[in-house]
Amino acid sequence: MHFQSTQNDVGYELMMQYLAYTRATHLWFHGAHHSVRGVSFAGDHVELFGRIYSEVEESFDGAAEKAVGLFDESIVDPCGVTTLAANIMSKYPPPSKLSSHGMSRAGCMLIADYLAFVEHMFETLDSQGQLSLGLNDFLAAAANNLETYVYLLKQRKKQDDGMADSM
Numbered sequence: 001m002h003f004q005s006t007q008n009d010v011g012y013e014l015m016m017q018y019l020a021y022t023r024a025t026h027l028w029f030h031g032a033h034h035s036v037r038g039v040s041f042a043g044d045h046v047e048l049f050g051r052i053y054s055e056v057e058e059s060f061d062g063a064a065e066k067a068v069g070l071f072d073e074s075i076v077d078p079c080g081v082t083t084l085a086a087n088i089m090s091k092y093p094p095p096s097k098l099s100s101h102g103m104s105r106a107g108c109m110l111i112a113d114y115l116a117f118v119e120h121m122f123e124t125l126d127s128q129g130q131l132s133l134g135l136n137d138f139l140a141a142a143a144n145n146l147e148t149y150v151y152l153l154k155q156r157k158k159q160d161d162g163m164a165d166s167m
Helices: 010-035 041-070 078-089 100-127 133-159
Strands: none
Touching: 010 041, 010 078, 010 100, 041 100, 041 133, 100 133
16 A cells, blocks of 8 residues: 655655654653663663663664655655654653653653554544555554553652652
C-alpha cells in the first residue's frame, strides 16, 4: 500500500507527527540521561533514561523508512521533523531543570501523550481505510514499547513518593 504523498493528506500529516514525537522523545530522554543526578544516578542514567532514549533513537530509523515507503522522501525532511519535535518538547520542562523524580514524572507525561497520539493515529487511519497490515503491526509494536516505558517510569516515580520534588 502506497499512500498519496501530499502534505494535506491525513496519513502523511499523522506519519510526520509520529516521526516528530519519536524524535522529541529521543531528544528529551537523551537530555534526561545526561542531566540525571543524585542517589539513583546509576540506575536512572543507564537503565531508565539511557534505555528509553537509545531504544527510541533506534526506532526512528525504522519509522523513517516506513514513512518513506508509504509516502515519499519529503516526509523525512529534517527541518520539518525537527520543528515539529521542538514544538512537542516545548510542552514539557527541560530535564536539566528537574530533579530525578521530576524527570520521571515529566517523562511519563511525555510518553503517555506519545502513546495517546499513536492510539489516535491508529484509530484515524483505520477509520479512513488507510491502515495497512504492516502499519497496523508497526503502530501496535510502538504502543507496546511505549506502555513498557510508562510502566518503568511509574515504578521509578513510586521510589520517590513522599519526597520533595522540584517539578
